[in-house]
Amino acid sequence: MKTLTRWFSRNLIRVYMVLGFTYLFIPVAYTFAFSFNDYIKSNLVWRGFTWNNWKQPCGVLDVCPALGNSIKIGLLATFIATILGTLIAFALGRYAFKGRAVTNTLIFLPMASPELVLGASLLTIFLNLGMNLGFWTIVIAHVMFCISFVVVTVKARIASLDPRLEQAAMDLYADERETFRRVTFPLVAPGIAGAALLAFSLSFDDFIITNFNSGTTITFPLYVYTHAERGLPAQANVIGSAMFFLALLIVVAGQIVSKKVKVGK
Amino acid sequence: MPDASTSAKGDLKLSNLTKSYGDFKAVDDLTLTIPEGSFFALLGPSGCGKTTTLRMIAGLEEPTSGKISIGATDITDKRPYQRPVNTVFQNYALFPHLTIFENIAFGLRRRGVKDVKEQVEKVLNLVELPHLADRKPTQLSGGQQQRIAVARAIVNRPALLLLDEPLGALDLKLRRQMQIELKWIQTEVGLTFVHVTHDQEEAMTMADTIAVMNEGRIEQMGSPAELYDNPKTAFVANFLGQSNLIQGNIVDSDGDYHVVDLYGQKTKVLKNRTHSRNNSVLYAIRPEKLRIDTENHTRPGNRFTGGHIVDVSYIGVSTQYQVELPWGQEIMVFEQNDDGIPPLDKGDEVTLSWEPSFSFALDGAQDANAGSEVNPEAE
Numbered sequence: 194m195k196t197l198t199r200w201f202s203r204n205l206i207r208v209y210m211v212l213g214f215t216y217l218f219i220p221v222a223y224t225f226a227f228s229f230n231d232y233i234k235s236n237l238v239w240r241g242f243t244w245n246n247w248k249q250p251c252g253v254l255d256v257c258p259a260l261g262n263s264i265k266i267g268l269l270a271t272f273i274a275t276i277l278g279t280l281i282a283f284a285l286g287r288y289a290f291k292g293r294a295v296t297n298t299l300i301f302l303p304m305a306s307p308e309l310v311l312g313a314s315l316l317t318i319f320l321n322l323g324m325n326l327g328f329w330t331i332v333i334a335h336v337m338f339c340i341s342f343v344v345v346t347v348k349a350r351i352a353s354l355d356p357r358l359e360q361a362a363m364d365l366y367a368d369e370r371e372t373f374r375r376v377t378f379p380l381v382a383p384g385i386a387g388a389a390l391l392a393f394s395l396s397f398d399d400f401i402i403t404n405f406n407s408g409t410t411i412t413f414p415l416y417v418y419t420h421a422e423r424g425l426p427a428q429a430n431v432i433g434s435a436m437f438f439l440a441l442l443i444v445v446a447g448q449i450v451s452k453k454v455k456v457g458k
Numbered sequence: 459m460p461d462a463s464t465s466a467k468g469d470l471k472l473s474n475l476t477k478s479y480g481d482f483k484a485v486d487d488l489t490l491t492i493p494e495g496s497f498f499a500l501l502g503p504s505g506c507g508k509t510t511t512l513r514m515i516a517g518l519e520e521p522t523s524g525k526i527s528i529g530a531t532d533i534t535d536k537r538p539y540q541r542p543v544n545t546v547f548q549n550y551a552l553f554p555h556l557t558i559f560e561n562i563a564f565g566l567r568r569r570g571v572k573d574v575k576e577q578v579e580k581v582l583n584l585v586e587l588p589h590l591a592d593r594k595p596t597q598l599s600g601g602q603q604q605r606i607a608v609a610r611a612i613v614n615r616p617a618l619l620l621l622d623e624p625l626g627a628l629d630l631k632l633r634r635q636m637q638i639e640l641k642w643i644q645t646e647v648g649l650t651f652v653h654v655t656h657d658q659e660e661a662m663t664m665a666d667t668i669a670v671m672n673e674g675r676i677e678q679m680g681s682p683a684e685l686y687d688n689p690k691t692a693f694v695a696n697f698l699g700q701s702n703l704i705q706g707n708i709v710d711s712d713g714d715y716h717v718v719d720l721y722g723q724k725t726k727v728l729k730n731r732t733h734s735r736n737n738s739v740l741y742a743i744r745p746e747k748l749r750i751d752t753e754n755h756t757r758p759g760n761r762f763t764g765g766h767i768v769d770v771s772y773i774g775v776s777t778q779y780q781v782e783l784p785w786g787q788e789i790m791v792f793e794q795n796d797d798g799i800p801p802l803d804k805g806d807e808v809t810l811s812w813e814p815s816f817s818f819a820l821d822g823a824q825d826a827n828a829g830s831e832v833n834p835e836a837e
Contacts, residue, residue, distance in 0.1 A: 357551040360518050363538040364545045365565035365614070375564070379555045 197395035221437060228430035233423030250435075259416035260432055266328065266412060267396040270335035275389045275457040276335070278343025279381075285344065303341045311338065311405060314407035319406060326408030334406045339392040346391060350384025368417040383451070390443070397436075466496035468529045468617050470515070475524035477510050486508040490522070492652060492667075495619075497644050498663035499534050499653045503697070503829075507674040508654045512620050515652065516545050528617050539568070544611035545620040549627055550603045552595035556584075558606055559591040565614040581613040584643065601632045610648055625660060637663045661718070662686070670694050671830070692735045692740055692820050693829035701742045702789035703826040706800040708737040708819075715814060721785040725760045726814040738822030741798065745790040747816040750779055750802065751809050761811040767794035767804050779799040780810060 201208075230236055231243040251257035284290070285297060303311065315334050324330060358380065362372040389423075400414040407415060417429050469494040477485040485507040492498045498735040500508040513519035515526060517538035526534045533541050544565065552561050562578045569601070571577065582588040587606040589774045595603060603697070604624060611619055624640070634801075641664045644651045655661050661668050661680040668820060678694045686698050695701040706725075710717035715726040718741050725741060732739065762783055770779035772795075779791040791810060802808065 298582070355549075355551065357547050357549070358553060359549055360516075360538070361545070362564070364516060364518070364543070365610070366539045366568035367564070368537070368539050371568060375551060455797040 220395065225431050225434045225437075228427055228434050230427050230430075232424075232427050236427045237424070246431050250428050250431045253428045255411060256413075256416060256432065258424065258429050259411045259413045262328065262410060263397050263413040266331050266335060267393045270339055270396040271389050271393040272275065273332075274336045274339035274343050274392050275385060278340045278388060278392075279347050279385055281340070282351060286348045293446035300341050302342050303338050304345075306399040308338075308399075312402035316405040326406055327410045329408045330408065331403055331410060334402050335396040338399075338402065338422075339395055342391050342395060343388040346388035347381065347384050350381050350387075354380055363392050384452065394440070420442045468650065469528045469623060470652070471525075472511070472515075473525040473527075475511070475514065475526065477507070477514060477519065477521045478522045482616070483674050485514070488676065490669065490676065490679075491777040492650060492651055494529075495648055497651045497653065497664055497666045499639065499661035499668045500671055501655055501658060501661040501668050501697075502671035503656055508656075508671050509622060511544075511671075512622055512652065512654045514789055515618070516796055517541050518545075518607045519722060542617040543620060544613050544614050544616040544618075545622060546604075546607045546624045547640050548623045550595075550604060550607035551608070552603055554595055556594075557591065558587075558598070558659055560593065561595065561606060562613055563761055564610065568699040569614070577613055581609045584612075584646065585609045593636055601636065602626050604628065604636060605639075608643065612643070612649060615647070616649065618650050618652060621651060623655055624653070625655075625657075626686065633660070633813050640664060662698070668735075672696060672697075688731050688818055689742075690820070691828070692824040694743055694821060695818075696828060696830035700745050700747075700790055700830075702745060703740040703742050703820070704787065704789070705785075705822060705826070706739055706741045707822075707825075708732075708734075708739060716819065718819065720762075721783075723762055725817070727817045727819045730813055731815075731818040734819060734820070740822055740826055741817065741822060742819045743812055745778070746776075746792040746794075747793045747812050748789075749811045750781070750791050750793055751811065752806060759811050760814050760817070761809055763809050765808050765810055769804045770801055770804055770823040772801055779808075781810060 224387070227239070228246055229242050229244070230239055231241040232238075232247070233240065268429055276286065281296075281300070285293060312334070315330075315337070317328050319326060330405070354377070358376055359372055362376040363369075367375060398414065400418060403412055403415060404418075411419075417425060420426065420429070468578055472488050472490045475485055476483065483594055488507075500511060502508045510519060514521050517533070517536060517540075521534065524534075524616055525532060528542065531830045535545075550761055552558075553564065556564070559582075562581060563574050566574045566577055571719040572836075579588065579593070582591060585608060587602060587605055587609075590598060590602065590606070595606070598606065604627075607624070608621075611741040621640075625636050629637060640651075642779060644664075651664075653661070653665060665682065667679065668682055670677045670685065672693050679688050683695060689695040689698065689701070692701075692703060695703065704720050706718045706720040708716045709719045709724075712726065714729055716729055716732055718725050718727055718739060720741055727739075727741060742761075764784040767779050768782045770787060771778045774795070776794050780788050782788050786798065787812075795801075
């Protein structure tokens with residue numbers, strides 16, 4: 194009894210970890226497994242193993258155009274939101290101006306508001322402006338909610354930057370522009386890269402706001418949603434799994450690179 | 459201090475320099491000339507305005523009023539990168555994303571210097587770290603980072619090198635070693651060094667001239683020996699080393715000496731070491747200048763009788779006694795352990811004696827504890 198209690202007190206954290214990760218990864222494992230299912234109409238029942246779905250990821254109507262839209266929108270929204278968000282983050286992190294406190298609070302609002310409300314409001318605005326719903330309205334919507342996350346991420350990085358490093362650069366004959374180029378930007382860059390990855394994954398993933406403002410344009414989440422009722426093709430699982438492993442690869446590569454940078458050669 | 463009108467070419471001149479934050483004056487009407495090629499220390503407790511002064515010279519802080527010039531050039535309104543001034547920052551501020559080589563080359567490259575490689579290698583040899591050129595700052599020890607920070611600044615051969623508490627982050631042993639090394643580097647390169655510190659030992663070891671700062675003003679300026687042997691205020695007397703300050707009155711004159719009455723005991727002090735506007739003085743004597751003896755064995759000179767030892771600390775090279783005088787005041791006595799006589803005991807009745815010319819006298823209206831309560835590590 195005593196040894197059992199001791200074993201538990203020593204290994205409780207490990208047990209907890211195993212349970213936690215199991216909980217997190219069961220859906221992923223399920224998705225991955227069913228990407229190999231030899232399905233007929235609905236991919237809900239296991240019917241046997243096949244490579245066919247992975248060999249022909251575009252084998253089902255509409256799935257690849259939807260994926261293409263998501264990637265294009267994701268890249269575009271990320272690009273715009275990262276630039277704008279980084280500029281806002283520098284303004285908020287570096288300069289005292291009238292209304293800074295208010296801006297700081299307002300930046301959080303899109304993160305805190307229900308997506309449903311944001312989506313519906315955007316739709317109203319687009320309709321009132323007489324804009325055609327589609328690719329560009331989705332981009333505008335995604336930029337809007339991505340900016341907040343970029344600002345918060347980049348601002349944290351700027352806050353952790355020792356101001357003496359920039360002072361040292363100025364002291365060593367670098368003017369404002371050179372100081373930014375040689376010292377500030379390289380040091381904040383990892384934060385900006387992190388923010389961009391976050392923005393892309395948020396955009397790629399978004400369903401609710403996109404659903405309001407998409408018109409006839411289909412993104413990957415919209416495709417999955419509309420086909421879930423009629424039986425989702427295993428190709429969706431293939432794409433989902435591929436995205437998961439791609440993300441994993443990026444994270445692992447990022448960690449290896451940052452470790453190398455820290456240790457030097 | 460050389461006269462401002464006869465200053466040489468590269469002297470640093472601060473004229474009526476003031477920096478206010480609202481009602482608080484961090485630096486209050488500072489006027490100062492630092493001669494070219496000297497090792498100058500601004501010494502004071504935290505919050506005395508020394509770092510603010512340094513930052514104004516570097517251009518990182520804008521003066522509220524006053525003027526800064528180097529030689530004939532007014533640099534008051536110049537941007538930091540337009541000044542022939544380089545700084546060794548507290549905690550060094552080495553660029554973490556650049557190699558040691560690129561850190562040192564930074565200033566040279568910005569100025570478009572041609573033989574960058576040669577100059578960087580030369581300065582790396584000067585600080586004896588040529589093998590670290592390809593490393594990143596985080597891979598270096600504190601002492602190595604410190605030397606690289608110095609190298610990164612002096613490679614530019616500025617008219618003025620500013621050092622902001624450069625040794626504060628190092629442990630005691632390394633600090634002592636770096637003090638000697640910095641002094642050597644300064645002699646070697648012949649640049650003007652302005653060094654800000656709260657550590658009086660550090661200032662005295664390295665600087666030719668020390669300005670003791672307190673509440674935004676300079677209390678006293680002079681060589682380490684001048685400041686230690688003949689302080690003009692209680693703050694300086696207590697901040698540089700320890701002093702026993704005893705309230706008394708000048709009652710008579712005897713040649714070069716004033717005769718001072720201290721609670722009924724007559725003592726003497728040199729007139730040119732007396733800094734008081736009236737007869738009320740703080741009579742001052744350093745603990746190591748006092749000789750301690752049992753009643754039956756006394757020496758010539760000034761003396762206090764009727765004291766008794768309340769505390770003894772034996773610290774190897776010397777023994778530190780705390781002695782209570784007849785009027786209740788406790789004073790410190792440091793006795794060198796060079797005579798083979800075992801230390802006296804707690805409770806022993808003693809006589810203290812000293813050479814009158816070693817004492818000094820300060821204005822009696824001052825707080826006798828000024829400068830002794832400040833915590834030098836508070837920065």
